[in-house]
Amino acid sequence: MFAQLSDTAELRPLEVWQAEEFAAHLDRAREHIRPWVGPSFVTVDVAGAKATLTRYAEGAARDGARIYGIWGAGVLVGGVMFVEFSAAAGTCEIGCWLEPGAEGKGLITAACRALLEWAFEVRGIHRAEWRCRADNGRSSAVAERLGMTFEGVLREAWRIGDTYYDKQVWALLNKDWAREALG
Numbered sequence: 154m155f156a157q158l159s160d161t162a163e164l165r166p167l168e169v170w171q172a173e174e175f176a177a178h179l180d181r182a183r184e185h186i187r188p189w190v191g192p193s194f195v196t197v198d199v200a201g202a203k204a205t206l207t208r209y210a211e212g213a214a215r216d217g218a219r220i221y222g223i224w225g226a227g228v229l230v231g232g233v234m235f236v237e238f239s240a241a242a243g244t245c246e247i248g249c250w251l252e253p254g255a256e257g258k259g260l261i262t263a264a265c266r267a268l269l270e271w272a273f274e275v276r277g278i279h280r281a282e283w284r285c286r287a288d289n290g291r292s293s294a295v296a297e298r299l300g301m302t303f304e305g306v307l308r309e310a311w312r313i314g315d316t317y318y319d320k321q322v323w324a325l326l327n328k329d330w331a332r333e334a335l336g
């Protein structure tokens with residue numbers, strides 16, 4: 154998937170050969186994203202970055218999870234992913250992250266719209282989910298901006314160390330997307 158997100162930003166597949174670039178980006182993003190994303194995503198070197206991209210490449214080979222980078226003026230500044238993707242079940246889950254300097258520009262909302270368009274209109278997915286820590290206001294704001302419905306809280310479902318955080322579930326159905334597209 155390729156999409157122009159603004160005059161200077163674009164969405165492109167993020168692949169194993171880009172592990173060094175991904176690792177350099179994670180050096181800028183790591184502490185910013187650490188509290189809010191799965192621990193396996195927060196790697197510390199090129200080998201770790203390559204392992205993440207390999208996991209997603211294997212997912213894509215099975216028509217499952219996939220990852221895409223966002224380049225702003227040629228620099229990798231974040232991305233979006235299908236954390237889960239099942240054409241058979243008709244469901245997917247979208248995730249995202251940015252380095253701090255790329256926040257506040259609408260890049261993630263635009264990138265998620267590109268993923269949703271592909272999922273609903275090309276792949277016929279029925280339900281797209283968004284899961285975030287309940288205290289992650291910037292993340293739930295994206296879900297709301299995308300027109301998702303807040304469906305509830307999974308109590309203490311997000312463990313970091315010895316602390317269990319509540320997790321929100323948001324979702325958009327294909328018919329909601331189609332209705333919004335019609336205006």
Ligand SMILES: CC(C)(COP(=O)(O)OP(=O)(O)OC[C@H]1O[C@@H](n2cnc3c(N)ncnc32)[C@H](O)[C@@H]1OP(=O)(O)O)[C@@H](O)C(=O)NCCC(=O)NCCS
Pocket residue numbers: 185186189190248249250251252255256257258259260261262263284285286289291292294295
């Ligand atoms: C979650 C996260 C990706 C959201 O980033 P974000 O920049 O707030 O989201 P967007 O890229 O959609 O940008 C929206 C912001 O840009 C502004 N904006 C500017 N132009 C815009 C446009 N054309 N369209 C939409 N928003 C626009 C919005 O007003 C909003 O700013 P505000 O929050 O100050 O009101 C980011 O905070 C992050 O990386 N957090 C850490 C990792 C994380 O939480 N990941 C998600 C795990 S569930």
